[in-house]
Amino acid sequence: MVGGGLGLGLDLVERLAYTMGAVGRDWRAIMIGSGSFDITAPYSAWEAWFYDRFIAPAVLDLKKERDADFAQMIPPRGHLLEVGCGGGQITADIASRNPGLQITGLDLSWGQVKRVTRRTRGCDGRVRVVRASALDLPFPDETFDGVYSIASIKHWPDQERGMAECVRVLRRGGRLMVLEADRGCKLDDARRFVGRYRVPAVIKGLAVIAFRMGVAGYGPDLDDARALLAGLPLAEAEARRLDGTPALVMLGRKAGARGGDRPKRGRIPADGSE
Numbered sequence: 437m438v439g440g441g442l443g444l445g446l447d448l449v450e451r452l453a454y455t456m457g458a459v460g461r462d463w464r465a466i467m468i469g470s471g472s473f474d475i476t477a478p479y480s481a482w483e484a485w486f487y488d489r490f491i492a493p494a495v496l497d498l499k500k501e502r503d504a505d506f507a508q509m510i511p512p513r514g515h516l517l518e519v520g521c522g523g524g525q526i527t528a529d530i531a532s533r534n535p536g537l538q539i540t541g542l543d544l545s546w547g548q549v550k551r552v553t554r555r556t557r558g559c560d561g562r563v564r565v566v567r568a569s570a571l572d573l574p575f576p577d578e579t580f581d582g583v584y585s586i587a588s589i590k591h592w593p594d595q596e597r598g599m600a601e602c603v604r605v606l607r608r609g610g611r612l613m614v615l616e617a618d619r620g621c622k623l624d625d626a627r628r629f630v631g632r633y634r635v636p637a638v639i640k641g642l643a644v645i646a647f648r649m650g651v652a653g654y655g656p657d658l659d660d661a662r663a664l665l666a667g668l669p670l671a672e673a674e675a676r677r678l679d680g681t682p683a684l685v686m687l688g689r690k691a692g693a694r695g696g697d698r699p700k701r702g703r704i705p706a707d708g709s710e
């Protein structure tokens with residue numbers, strides 16, 4: 437009875453947290469502005485450890501479940517850049533599944549750089565790791581055949597600049613994929629995702645609320661994602677939700693490809709479909 441009451445209370449709080457999507461932008465501004473929870477500050481050692489231990493495996497599970505989507509969004513050959521690669525669980529997975537790939541993993545956190553270096557030791561030297569910021573990528577223009585980033589852009593202090601940097605280092609015709617928690621995500625999708633966290637089941641309800649407020653609450657919604665893509669020299673730019681997950685993706689191909697593509701500004705479909 438008491439347990440049932442608590443469960444019902446938690447369910448209501450979770451639902452309440454998810455109806456707060458509309459104030460998500462203010463929430464981000466208030467929290468970052470007051471310095472209370474500035475997710476654009478570099479990861480501390482314990483944050484990096486916590487993420488790598490409890491959350492990153494859930495992101496990797498999601499990636500594995502949606503491998504068909506990822507295979508379409510991430511080129512299987514050439515030299516790719518992963519921006520904000522974290523501890524490299526996804527880097528190692530992508531490198532091991534695609535022997536034709538070379539990956540440069542980049543992250544701001546020393547702790548994560550050490551982890552990804554360790555984790556990708558078995559990849560025949562096809563992964564190299566760089567510590568740098570997404571806002572100042574230390575590579576010449578048009579270096580990479582593809583650039584992707586997973587769950588990192590919400591941490592960048594200047595997302596427009598980071599996106600422009602990603603496109604700058606992309607070769608013409610190369611693909612961009614930026615995935616992030618969707619501020620407009622559905623409660624059920626968040627529950628399913630948080631269900632994969634490697635934390636005790638009893639705290640998963642609270643983790644759903646924390647995800648809403650502290651993760652998705654800081655992410656872009658579909659309109660933000662479209663605004664981030666607008667004006668970039670991308671062909672086939674689109675922002676869409678990844679159905680069944682609490683994430684959205686921003687996709688595009690650098691314009692001026694061999695086929696003579698030109699940027700199609702303002703061509704992002706209103707409903708996110710192709």
Ligand SMILES: C[S@@+](CC[C@H](N)C(=O)[O-])C[C@H]1O[C@@H](n2cnc3c(N)ncnc32)[C@H](O)[C@@H]1O
Binds near residue numbers: 487521526569570585
């Ligand atoms: C939530 S983790 C995601 C890690 C990994 N992509 C994954 O999905 O498991 C975000 C990562 O972005 C990195 N990061 C944050 N701000 C960054 C920046 N300005 N430049 C590069 N990396 C950054 C953090 O250090 C952290 O490792």
